[in-house]
Amino acid sequence: MRKMAYRSLMGAYVAMVTSVATGCGTTPSDSSASAGSENASEKLSITAVYGLSSDPFWTTLGCGAKNEAARLGVAYKEYTSANSEASSYAQKFSLARQSKPDGMIVNPSDPNQFTNQYETLMSDGVPVVTINSAAPATQYKVVGTDTEDLDFLSDLAELVPSGSGSMAIVNGVAGLEPVDSRLDPVVSAIKEANPNLRTLAPKYTGYDVAKATSAVSSLLADHTDLKVIVAADGPDGTATAAAVQQAGKSGRVTVIALDATPTEVLALNAGTITALVAQSPVQIGEQQVKAVVNYLRKGRGGAVPASSDKIGVTQKVLTADNIDESADWVYKSGC
Numbered sequence: 001m002r003k004m005a006y007r008s009l010m011g012a013y014v015a016m017v018t019s020v021a022t023g024c025g026t027t028p029s030d031s032s033a034s035a036g037s038e039n040a041s042e043k044l045s046i047t048a049v050y051g052l053s054s055d056p057f058w059t060t061l062g063c064g065a066k067n068e069a070a071r072l073g074v075a076y077k078e079y080t081s082a083n084s085e086a087s088s089y090a091q092k093f094s095l096a097r098q099s100k101p102d103g104m105i106v107n108p109s110d111p112n113q114f115t116n117q118y119e120t121l122m123s124d125g126v127p128v129v130t131i132n133s134a135a136p137a138t139q140y141k142v143v144g145t146d147t148e149d150l151d152f153l154s155d156l157a158e159l160v161p162s163g164s165g166s167m168a169i170v171n172g173v174a175g176l177e178p179v180d181s182r183l184d185p186v187v188s189a190i191k192e193a194n195p196n197l198r199t200l201a202p203k204y205t206g207y208d209v210a211k212a213t214s215a216v217s218s219l220l221a222d223h224t225d226l227k228v229i230v231a232a233d234g235p236d237g238t239a240t241a242a243a244v245q246q247a248g249k250s251g252r253v254t255v256i257a258l259d260a261t262p263t264e265v266l267a268l269n270a271g272t273i274t275a276l277v278a279q280s281p282v283q284i285g286e287q288q289v290k291a292v293v294n295y296l297r298k299g300r301g302g303a304v305p306a307s308s309d310k311i312g313v314t315q316k317v318l319t320a321d322n323i324d325e326s327a328d329w330v331y332k333s334g335c
Helices: 009-018 056-072 086-098 115-123 151-159 177-193 209-222 234-246 262-270 281-297
Strands: 031-035 045-049 075-080 103-106 128-130 141-145 165-171 197-199 226-231 254-258 275-278 310-313 316-318
Touching (some): 045 056, 056 281, 075 086, 086 103, 086 115, 103 281, 115 128, 128 281, 141 281, 151 177, 151 254, 151 316, 165 177, 165 209, 177 197, 234 262, 262 275
Parallel strands (some): 045 103, 141 310, 165 226, 226 254, 254 275
Antiparallel strands (some): 031 075
């Protein structure tokens, strides 16, 4: 789910999510694109299935995958759509599978959506790499964000204000494990840095920017001691920054947001967001392709062994001071 004059974060976000995702061979609804098509019949072939072509995280992951495939000399084709509905994922997965690739990268919202299909593919010698593990594991390998090495969170301590006050958490949906595994350590690190902060009840927004902006505006009005707001994702980070700016409290309320979408980066450079806790989708895409190609080039025959083994890509705390040196952690709307 974004150093220029910072005007309307809301407008920037809406424009971003509704625009056609360009580059990376990614186009909107019901799209597919290929890389390395020249002499593709002589190359190993990989297909990738993603949703939300308008989401900078997936666009950037696709950029990393496409570039790595070209570097390794393998044919790469990705299937994306403009929404995250299970039916859309299923359609794209079916198309990708019909192309009979040598290996697949599949990143659905529900890691268990295609477990039966993974088993069939793997028994036929087709390695499947995913961003989150199915339970039980039916994929070859998991390549995603490292949620165990949390040393980077020490960089947050000096950004947390001292003294008593309250902290708000704004999140899209309750209980979403891939989000909570990143959000909870951030909240814990802030509490450890300042035990005097009182945590308010979380606000859930359904990733609706307008709803989230209204919720944060109410928090700012109702809690005059509000010192820290933690936004769990790109849309809520965008909305939080917009509400804080509208309230005239930029720089007075500490905003820590997860992800590093284009609009969030604008707010970071403008001083409305204090720090971003970012994943590196470009490195995830690169490593997913490497995992598939490394397996195939070892010439292993027979069924592919299923495993929950994970290649973890580190997160990073981005600030206005280091953003220019952190390109691999900044999400893009196109390659």
